[in-house]
Amino acid sequence: xxxxxxxxxxxxxxxxxxxxxxxxxxxxxxxxxxxxxxxxxxxxxxxxxxxxxxxx
Numbered sequence: 001x002x003x004x005x006x007x008x009x010x011x012x013x014x015x016x017x018x019x020x021x022x023x024x025x026x027x028x029x030x031x032x033x034x035x036x037x038x039x040x041x042x043x044x045x046x047x048x049x050x051x052x053x054x055x056x
Contacts, residue, residue, distance in 0.1 A: 017032050026032035045051055 013033075014029065017026065017029050024032070026035065041053075045053055
């Protein structure tokens with residue numbers, strides 16, 4: 001998977017992830033990012049597609 005994001009935003013996310021490791025259940029940066037993406041997909045699906053995944 002490839003994507004572009006502003007380097008400053010990515011650095012900010014990495015720092016926030018590291019600073020909160022002891023307070024979350026995320027064991028990796030990838031797991032944390034995956035959960036954020038899932039949360040946003042579910043929000044958009046609920047808001048714009050009757051809660052169903054797009055394309056179904």
